[in-house]
Amino acid sequence: MKAKGFTTRIVHSDRQQQPEAGAVHQPLHNSVLFEYPDVQGLIDVFQGKSANHAYARSSTPSVVALQNMICDMEGGVSACVFTTGMSAISTCLLSLLKAGDHIIVSHYLFGNTNSFMQQLEQYGIDVDFVDVTDAANVQEKVKANTRIVFTETIANPVTQVADIEGINQICKQNKILFIADTTMTPAYLFDAKSYGVDLIVGSLTKYFGGHGNALGGWVTDTGNFDWQDYPNIADCYKKADTNLWGITQIKKKGLRDMGGSIASEACHLLSVGAETLALRLDKICANALNLAAFFRSHPKVAKVYYPGLPSHPQHQRAADYFKYFGGLMSIDLVEGTDCIQFLNDLQLVINSTHLGDNRTLAIPVAPTIYYEMGLARRQEMGISENMIRLSIGIEDLDDLIADFEQALAKV
Template structure:
């Protein structure tokens, strides 16, 4: 079964007892039972059912099952946002004194989160790129995970998942990846070697910018050493489900970052068109990048361009599709603002993955609280503009950006 067919006809999409073609929206806080004994069994995991939406909801489970099937995982857990997903995915296996490695080109919110974790005794080593070469010098026995974005946002560096995961597994370290910008359409990250996959499903999975959400998918293949990961001791009896079991019954449940049922439903609607949207978005992004590359006064960064150092990896890992984000440098902040303000179709907004083209000046927004050095490590400069390419007719986008560039 190919990608689009699986989205529409996979087993997870057939679990509606009333025959409805989409799951219902269980927009409730709690679920009632006919006896105290029955509810006791549900709470004790001795009978199927739901008790309280913070710890389980039918609509949310339907979304989790669909994502899990597409990713080929052993289990998926949905969260209130992408940031909530990253937080609990890491805290599920980390404790005070632990260390992680992360790329310095991460999304600004993720960098800020990792700084916040220092207050809890968790240290992050930021390295230039998630490569074996950059990981080796900082790898030590306290490193409990390596975290990277498959396609950096907004740096647009691309991680060789197989190469990095093979090296990490030789050293007993899990590879946790943020696949938001790549999506399951460009790559099956678990099959490529990643251990845990995270999506800010608010973005391309949702596709319409109408719901905030995140989701974590466990591949079930990493061997959680009980001495190195003491938090997993109690759950080792669950075998390949150990990570998900602890996450659902401990960190995720207790931290309260549950996904709202309505948002889960909106994500299910978006997920069904992910394949056709991503193909069109990536094609638009490449065509726009090629056109802008010819214009004087700006420089263009897009992984799918022949001029990109990641072009070969994009071809090998993503089948030639370089994602739907590109950045341009306009020469100065003044030029960047003038270009942005001259656009007719692109919306000035902080999201990515919408149906519409969105633009933003990252240095003055997402990376406002980062130092200049931190910004530059993330591929953000004072003249950088991030473009999340939409589904407009690409000829109109080219015309619009061309006239805007001429105004600077």
Template sequence: MEKQGITTLIVHADRHFGVEHNAIRKPIHSSVQYGFDKVEDLIGVFQGTVKNAFNYARTGTPTTAALESKLTQLEQGIGSICFASGMGAIAAVFLTLLRAGDHLVSSRYVFAGTNSLFGTMSDLGIDVSMVDACSVANVEAALRPSTRMVFLETIANPGTEVPDLAAIGALCRQRGLLLVVDNTITSPALFLPRSIGAGLSINSLSKTIGGHGAALGGVVTDTGEFSWETYPNISADYRRGDTKQWGLQQMRKKALRDMGASMSSEAAHQIGIGAETLALRVHQTSSNALALARYLQAHPAIKSVNYPWLESHPQHEVAKRHFSAGSWLLSFELRDLSSMLPALNRLRVATRATGMGDTRTLVIPVAPSIYWEAGPEVRAKMNIGDGLVRMSVGLEEEQDLIDDFEQALR
């Protein structure tokens, strides 16, 4: 089949893979157990000699497998594993591929849940160095003989910092390090981590790809860019078969079978439907976000606006080079901190809520909510001021959003 656009690919994916009873969309398979005519086949599923079969829903169902196939195509990878949430996917990568004594280098500008997870990892003997990844020099200076992995977010939540993506990718290739990229904010509609040599791409499916705030989910996609035979932490049990599948095998066994961070078939079905409008939503929300960012930047009540598509953004050129649009995420600060909460309370279209990547515009003051537990010292290192407001821009009409902020800021 000739190469197709992202929307054509995703809306026809199920029927091209083959669906029961000539349906055009994969049905929801709610069964937890799966039976076999011969016990030898059941044994073969456990031992990996029988492929494309299921034995227990904790390690996958036909519905989650269909979603994994779609996501693999979107990321142009070689395989994917779905999890119950985005944090489940991130934890799976770190806790199944790193061991006590290993070292991880991460951008210091990361999601609050990821930052909290780093504390748990340190308690388990995995050392984490958090650096300003907007410069490759900072990443390189942090590397040690025990470094196994480098972790980045494409656009940082909530400050919108953009790492030195191409240079860090080249550094990791040169040093033989596994580069892991959280692609949630951009999604495959705006950026492919494999283009910079990332071995693994992570997406919180609850956000951009699912897009409607209707189902939790996460996914890890192997891009095929990393050579697992050189990675020392693959257990002997999983050093069998296709070497490109070793990382996924270990994650599926350790994170799904052992830890149980499994996605339900119902969530997979809902996310699969949401993904069909991915490209349409991303480009509309990016357009809305840019219009709002420009409006806010010119407003006398606003102290600063963070959005990669603004020419004033420190990493504007890096963002333009790598991404096809600016995404739906922006943040801003008011000049008068005392006016922040009253202004947010006056919003009528935008919703005061946590979460991101929804069809609706969502706003939240960051420091006293999602980053409150991190404390002032960590917030300062992450450039999160007390008055920073995060906004996930939705699909509402552009002028309605601008009018809403005009009356709220007045």
């Protein structure tokens, strides 16, 4: 029986791949090497004629099981997993771009991704940062050598929502590869494939795993893009199914050559964590929506950044795109208040730089994760100097409100 439900498919994913001894989870395969009594089998792996394993840097049964789970979840044709989300993003782009290419990226990218995009310019790749909330800004920057448009669905920390539909139309008209980081809106919240995204990338460390105990990243090819239209595919990877040309190059020139290989233990922890993804997001998103309303009505909170509020500039777009509005929000306290004191007074909420955890997390944005950007760049991105980013967890709502209430009372 082929299950249709989101959670049912995840819970039974490992088991339906028939691991040995009747296990319901894929066992951890910690062997670096794989034996071939008939050496022709090893030769076939190296020549791409066999999907078996040769060396753990490229693949293991544990890795393949996680990739299959992700690919099924997102309706893709193939997926590749990495040691971190940043490894997935950087490897993907370095595998597909070359000197002289042009890429258009979101002006609101997360700090580390933003920093990496600036590094691309050192490799002779032209990068334009644009406001992706309006696809017209993307259209203005399209050139003959534009290869990729890269955006996040919901930006961190100001929560701008990209014009996915408009960007998709531009990319399809110009045969440009459309890559979206859906870390903040996993497959349960957003069907990226149906909105035209070609490659889905992001961090498995966040909502996918959810428990703050394993790092991981991924790339999924949705099958939307015709790789015959992409000029940077090496001839040696133009074999068999054209749908696999791109992901094959990412796996070979990226994962294999750059070495961002995920460990079997992390694969196991992430796949088990993913089993409750939908259940966790139901609670997280409900908590976030209620907390956004609480903060909006509190006299010591000047502004709330959350797509679920009708006052958010892209509220209707978020309502159209996503099942729920996500678990990420930011707040500004009223002028003259001390956000550091407020954070120190929190007793239940954890001061941490992570996102997408079961626990609610808080961090002052300007002096930490966006410190390197500098004041001018922060202002361009809409980040205030006293902004607090919150990643909402699965705790009981009354307990969260009580903690924020007591801390705000002391400000």
